[in-house]
Amino acid sequence: MKPILVLVSVDSNSVLLGARQFLNYLREQIAEYNLSDTVDVLETGTMGVYTQGVVMAIFPDDVYYAVKDKEDVHKIVTEHLLKGREVLDLTLPKEKLKLFVETAPVSKETRIVLRNAGLIDPKSIDEYIARDGYFALQKVLTEMKPGDVIEVLKASGLRGRGGAGFPTGLKWEFTARASADQKYIVCNADEGEPGTFKDRLIMEGDPHSVVESMIIAGYATGATKGYIYIRGEYYGSVDNIRKAIQDAYEYGLLGKDILGSGFSFDLSVRLGAGAYVCGEETALLESIEGKSGRPRLKPPYPPTCGLFGKPTVINNVETLANVPPIILNGPDWFKSFGTENSPGTKVFCLVGDVVRRGIVEVPMGTSVRDLIYRFGGGLIGGKELYMVQTGGTAGTFVGVDKLDVQLDYDSFAKYGVSIGSGVILVMSEDVCPVDVALNTMEFFLHESCGKCTPCREGTRLAVQTLRRISKGRGKKEDLDTLRSIASVTQEASLCGLGQSITVPLTSIIDNFQKDFEDHIGAGSCPHGVCHFEKSRSKSKVRR
């Protein structure tokens, strides 16, 4: 091992900021200055922030740099690596890195899901093992009965991080209890909720944590086959997960008779192909079965009748990444984070007009205000906050009056602020709620699979109505029309996609009613965003 180690973030967001070029240049420079014997350069996953550039970490000095161009790389090599002087103007204060969870007591153990992202080479199974990887699997296979594993998960209170928050232990128990000749474990990595990229960064930064958890789930429920269904566009995730699976097979952690326990498990990757609805679990199963991704009528639910009609556990990537630490540290440890009904941490994606866009892992129950101002650094250019979308496109739109709501799985029922997939989309006064609502409904219209009428037609009607308002041709009764579309679509749709359009639609109308009303009968968009058309009917009257 060489005395100095440089870690470079090369997740997809960083690659767009030039991470690959910087990495190559760094290697060239290290060779040029004859530092090859003393400095090791490794690739790693996200360190959470992107605003200042590509993050490079130097150990053992524990210094973090944000690099914007090759000149910066040159400076780091000639100053820090060669002369041992920290380049102060490129240093990134550690409190800006997401890995710091600012709850009392501050401790390393609070990085649960992102425990390895940004620290290990995601393509190396050895580095994962060196950070206690596959220890939980070993513990499960050698010391625990399948029922014990489920009891631990139930006691931990872990709930599904895909958005619905269903207790994970219970889900596993349903499948464990179902009797069948074949059962399956499916990881839902079809991350498509706009604004969400946490699963991508977990898979790119720590793919083995997902693989390990799926094997554990297989053991606990009696399933012997598993699929990871990844979005077709997520090339980096697909590569890293495929490599992880291949290495796990080579190490005897997948395949027949794992670690001599007699338990066997096979795992394979399946790709999505650009359909948001496949994030709905039964549509996802249809897609794996080689069909169009159209949701099934429920019940029966997947834990008893899922893939190929067999009992199937479907978990989100982030949910699974929580499992090994819970097995190793116990349910009480896990419950020491977060809130009573929603223990643990949550990975949030801070996007929009916020200074530090990126991901942050914080305990459940963190307030919207803290996420935006303490972790996100407030709004770009000192703009005024106007609206926040929480939980993704199927989540809620709220105003500044809801900033102190603490986000967990109860915050929607209690305060109308949804945690969903963990998106915090920050919007300044530059946006117009009508335009935002229109964009949101256009998304649902495009993604509606067309199988059931309420969703197919409801989204179309909502878009027509909103488009009319955004063109200055709105009528007073339009708001009631939108509300009734929302409620009918919710009541009558087949799956979560149609049922959930009511949440964004009613929350934006309720919380920003005045903005909608100000569009009706006005001469121009009060926010200067929507393009009003000259009304044809009026001009006819004038003639």
Place this chain on the structure above:
Amino acid sequence: MKVDLSEVRKIVNQAKTESLQEGDMLVNILHCVQDHFGNFIPPEAAEIVAQELDIPLSKVYEVLTFYTMFSTKPRGKYVIRVCVNLPCHVTGGRQIMETLKEELKIDVGETTADGMFTLETTSCLGLCGVSPVIMVNDTYYGDLTPKKVREIIEELRAGGDEK
């Protein structure tokens, strides 16, 4: 265009080795076949897929027309996918789309007359940390401004013959 059918057969059979259960491979296979032809699946190739998997051709087409990443018709050399979801929309995405339409003189879903560019929309690509974002074939571009978009198009036009 001449379609080498034995090559397609080879791709399908290679992909089939990843199967854990009969019937679990169609979408993955369509990805492999489309990658082989660049950016679409010709009818002859779809027929081979149906034969090799022993399923009706209608089923292959039902699936391949359902998913937006697949195409039954050849697309431009560069397929430009523009994210139109809210996180990109509120950080300047609208101007990105307008610039592309202006620069390429085509609308969404169309291909330029020289066969170079196809303009498409896409849902969130999960790169909202650097929005607004577009994808050109399998390359992502982020933190875009109208100026950057024009530069990207210019670069692609200049290096248009190589790939």
